[in-house]
Amino acid sequence: MSPGGPGRGGVLVTGFGPFLTVADNPAAQLARAVDDPDGDPPIHGLVIPVSYQRGPDLAVEAARRLGVRLVIGVGVATGRDRVCVERFGRLVLDPSAPDVDQVHRDRVEDAPGAPALVSASLPVEAFAAAMGAQLSDDAGRYVCNAWLYRVARALPDLPVGFVHVPAEGMEPARLRAGIAALLARGALLG
Numbered sequence: 001m002s003p004g005g006p007g008r009g010g011v012l013v014t015g016f017g018p019f020l021t022v023a024d025n026p027a028a029q030l031a032r033a034v035d036d037p038d039g040d041p042p043i044h045g046l047v048i049p050v051s052y053q054r055g056p057d058l059a060v061e062a063a064r065r066l067g068v069r070l071v072i073g074v075g076v077a078t079g080r081d082r083v084c085v086e087r088f089g090r091l092v093l094d095p096s097a098p099d100v101d102q103v104h105r106d107r108v109e110d111a112p113g114a115p116a117l118v119s120a121s122l123p124v125e126a127f128a129a130a131m132g133a134q135l136s137d138d139a140g141r142y143v144c145n146a147w148l149y150r151v152a153r154a155l156p157d158l159p160v161g162f163v164h165v166p167a168e169g170m171e172p173a174r175l176r177a178g179i180a181a182l183l184a185r186g187a188l189l190g
Contacts, residue, residue, distance in 0.1 A: 010042030011179055012066060014059045015074040016143065019050035019100050026169030027074040033172040041183060043176075044068065050143045051099045052108075056150035063155055070122065070159050070182065071151060072175075075144035077164040083174065084136035085128040086162040089118045089149030094141035108149045118149045122159035122182060130181030131174045136164065 015031025018024065028047040035045030046062055048055045063071045077084065091114055095106040108114070128135050139145040139162060148162040159182070163175070 010037070010044055010066060010068045011070045011072065012044050012046065012059065012063050012068045013072045013074060013175070014046045014048045014055070014062075014147075016050045016055065016076070016147075017047050017100075019143075020097065022076060022078065022167075025050075025076055026165050026167065027076050029169055030074050030165065030172060030175060034175055041069075041179070043179070049100050051101050052093075052103055052105050052143055052146050054101070055143055056147050056154070059147065059151050060154045063151075063158060068158070070179070071155060071161075072122075072179070073144070073147045073151065073160075073162040074175075075147070075162070075164055076167060076169075077140065077144075078167045080164060080166050082166060083131060083133040083170050084164045085120075085124050085131070085133050086136050086139040086144075086148055086164060087120055087124050088137060089120075089139055089145050089147070089152060089162070090141070091116050091149065092141065093146060097142060099143050105146070108146045118152045120148060120161040121152050121156070122161040123185070124161060126185060127161060127178045127182055131163075131170075131178040133163070133174075133178075139164070
């Protein structure tokens with residue numbers, strides 16, 4: 001165990017659960033597959049709801065409670081054929097599709113002065129290269145985008161990133177390789 005108790009210095013990986021026509025979300029499968037709280041480093045896999053409010057809130061709460069050094073969100077992009085690491089979360093959303101709470105949103109937040117764009121705060125190029133993934137400038141206009149925007153803003157002192165996987169998912173070893181590359185570079189805080 002790392003100094004400071006269980007989970008200290010570890011990694012949080014959140015994966016979205018079922019939504020719309022995706023009954024068995026590969027993002028949830030990946031979060032469960034990499035969950036290893038006793039590993040070195042500890043990896044905490046957490047399945048979260050496809051909810052504009054609850055998904056990011058649960059990620060932020062878990063990151064703070066566990067004292068992790070890195071937070072990675074995972075979601076499915078059914079229209080993509082490869083793994084993508086997202087560079088940005090955008091303020092504007094597509095209000096046509098509701099989340100699992102039946103909420104429609106056209107903006108991530110309504111606060112005056114909210115930035116139009118929030119960058120992922122981990123080294124996206126190194127992370128993508130280690131996983132053999134593509135970089136993406138478009139996290140969509142749904143809950144995945146809202147997750148990156150909100151979690152990166154709520155945890156400004158932690159490296160935060162987001163990975164989109166295709167409908168067939170991704171091998172857990174690829175995500176572990178990306179995490180290991182970031183840790184080996186000394187790219188993380190703490």
